[in-house]
Amino acid sequence: MxxxxxxxxxxxxxxxxxxxxxxxxxxxxxxxxxxxxxxxxxxxxxxxxxxxxxxxxxxxxxxxxxxxxxxxxxxxxxxxxxxxxxxxxxxxxxxxxxxxxxxxxxxxxxxxxxxxxxxxxxxxxxxxxxxxxxxxxxxxxxxxxxxxxxxxxxxxxxxxxxxxxxxxGTQRLSQPEPGPLKAGEGVRDLREVKGQEGAKRALEIAAAGGHNLLFVGPPGSGKSMLAQRLPGLLPPLTPQELLETSMIWSVAGMIERGAITRDRPFRSPHHSASMAALTGGGHRARPGEVSLAHNGVLFLDELPEFSPQALDSLRQPLETAEVTVARANAHVRYPARFQLVAAMNPCRCGLGGAGKGACGKAPRCQRDYAGRISGPLFDRIDLTVEVPPVTAADMALPPPVEGTAEAAARVAAAREAQTGRTGGINARLEGEALDRFATPDEAGRALLARAGEAAGLTARGWTRTLRLARTIADLEGAEGVRRTHVAEALLYRRSTVAAQDDFDRRAASAPTF
Incomplete structure (x- = not known):
């Protein structure tokens, strides 16, 4: 039997x-x-x-x-x-x-x-x-x-x-009720950030379109503080996203008593995290940080301090929105559609090569420090923003008039326009939809062509610039992408390309010992 x-x-x-x-x-x-x-x-x-x-x-x-x-x-x-x-x-x-x-x-x-x-x-x-x-x-x-x-x-x-x-039949078990839909840890308000208006603008653009973002600045300039306020700008998870995210957290054993949340994940692993911790693996191929951040944000503070192998392992999931853990007897796939936000100092000494307290080893120290991040990973970052030191005058200012609530309202309106147009956010625009909705006017195309030739934009950089310009237009409420939107998008992209070109140029001309 x-x-x-x-x-x-x-x-x-x-x-x-x-x-x-x-x-x-x-x-x-x-x-x-x-x-x-x-x-x-x-x-x-x-x-x-x-x-x-x-x-x-x-x-x-x-x-x-x-x-x-x-x-x-x-x-x-x-x-x-x-x-x-x-x-x-x-x-x-x-x-x-x-x-x-x-x-x-x-x-x-x-x-x-x-x-x-x-x-x-x-x-x-x-x-x-x-x-x-x-x-x-x-x-x-x-x-x-x-x-x-x-x-x-x-x-x-x-x-x-x-x-x-x-x-x-001697005892009857009743159907359990779903667990609570719990609130998140609370929104950290942008009003708490003094100065840094340019960085706040970039944070709002990144939130509106789901774009990858890198803050570069000396210690204490507010890079981490800005990144921690990104979740407050993002809309809650949709029902489908909530199910996808909760299933990953369930497999990882991270749901307690059935309590789930509609807040988007915000994962911030320490820079000592291994490649397996970031992308998944181990004895039972557990989901890594990129999967736990699915439909949310992965924040990497002190970006160059991560091992180069761990950072380069992010390149594939950033493109495909999934990660494959290869095992001897199987290949395990986990979803990994996340928004990358990172922060770094200009050099290992922290202060860079200009201003008071400048690094005495510049530019070699800056070149070596940024060289820990590969060019292909840099190319996947849509906005690179310099965050200058906060001055005493900035700290003496009263709190800004606008905070997280006002910025989140603009982000929500921009995202509503995007989903109504293509069903998704601009960071995922591709193919015919990209050509149809993100192609700029004639002046914008001419500017992008000149800038692309001068800066040596890759095909990926060209596409990501168009997506970024489309998001800037959506925040403005514009129907089409104009030259001014392309110009601002290139400002953020040019920082990345210019940084790489500058490092390469200085490396070629540096004396050898």
Whole structure:
């Protein structure tokens, strides 16, 4: 006799169906065999199941137990296989009816006392179960999270004995309610930033079009302070974006008691973060910072202090909006559509080559420091803004009249125009839509052609300049892109190109020792 249960294996944020079959063979030495390409955590399920059964007063039958996880060639990772294996074994032992598990998918880790412990990935498991026409059995702590999957049927028992009683009809488990839609950490107001009007303007443009942004300035000039105020300018997540983002956070085990938020993610990893921490990886190919920032912002402070390999690993997800983690037996894909915001000092000494307290090693120190960032990564940055030191006169000024609320209203209006026009933001404009909506007037085309020839704009730089000019026009409420919009966009792009050209020129002429 074979008892069956259904569970899932995770492939990135996707959950793939796995059928669990348990068979009891009497005429042999008692044993518990688990097959189907399990990893160490799955293989240890045998001992957790044995302990959980003992915890509720059950003993394994003195027979050979064979548990098969199909398809056999799909890698199985994680402790969430405990519960479906236990349920199929209970059905094979006759503790619950054989047909009790029909129409259900199960995930959960078992404790030695029979309790069902929370696991990651419950939300994508619930979504997949609903698509398969199944309900989901999950730990009580994950019930509010699974309930966000819509009209899916959810059972969320606290312990194995409670689930057995439910199937026997002596206890009834109710459908859990979705967790709270929590507020974010609070908006940091732009009014708190004294001076830096040019940097604020660039921040507003970046927010309106989803463009990548780099602040360059000495320590204490307000680069991080400005970046931390970007989330307050961004609109909340749409329902589709909320589901996408929450599924990634669910796989990472970062949703507590089902609480999710419509605030866009803002991730700020330390510059010691490894390439795997940024892009994903590790033993179970967990999502990295670029995926946790999906539909939000990835802020890299002290940009040149990150390892060059880690920074260059961002180039592919910045273009494709996804990251692929290559494993020996599989390739795991995670969404990674994020807005990159970075900050850096002009040189390692901090102050650069001009003004009071200038670096005595300029320009070599600046060249070497910026040289840690590759040209292709620079080319993917749409706005490069110099943030000058804040003077005592700036600090003595009263707070600005306009703050985050006023800037956010302009950003919202610009984004509404973009989504009404193409269904997305300007940072994703391409192909026919780019030609149709971002081509400037005749004077603007002439200016872009001259500037592109003089500055050596790459094809990517040309495209990103057009997207940036389109955003500037949207903030102004203009129907078309004019010369003035192209000129401002080139101002931000030229900073990047000019910086690279300057470093290359100085490197060629620098004396060697």
């Amino acid at each position: 074979v008892a069956r249960a259904v569970t899932v294996a995770f492939d990135g944020v996707d959950a793939r169906r796995v059928d669990v079959e348990v068979q009891l063979v009497g005429a042999s030495q008692p044993s518990f065999t688990l097959v189907g390409l399990p990893d160490k955590a799955v293989a240890e399920s045998r001992e957790r199941v044995r302990g959980a059964f003992a915890g509720i007063g059950l003993a394994l039958p003195p027979k050979r137990i064979i548990a098969s996880l199909a398809p056999a060639d799909l890698p199985k990772e994680g402790s969430h296989f405990d519960l479906p294996i236990a349920l199929a074994l209970l059905a094979a032992m006759g503790v619950v009816p054989l047909d009790a598990l029909d129409g259900w998918c199960a995930v959960g880790e078992l404790g030695l006392g029979g309790q069902i412990s929370p696991v990651g990935g419950t939300l994508p498991a619930a979504v997949t179960a609903s698509a398969l026409g199944l309900g989901l059995i999950c730990p009580e702590a994950n019930g509010p999270e699974a309930a966000w999957a819509g009209d899916a049927r959810i059972l969320a028992p606290r312990s194995l004995i409670g689930l057995i009683n439910h199937f026997k």
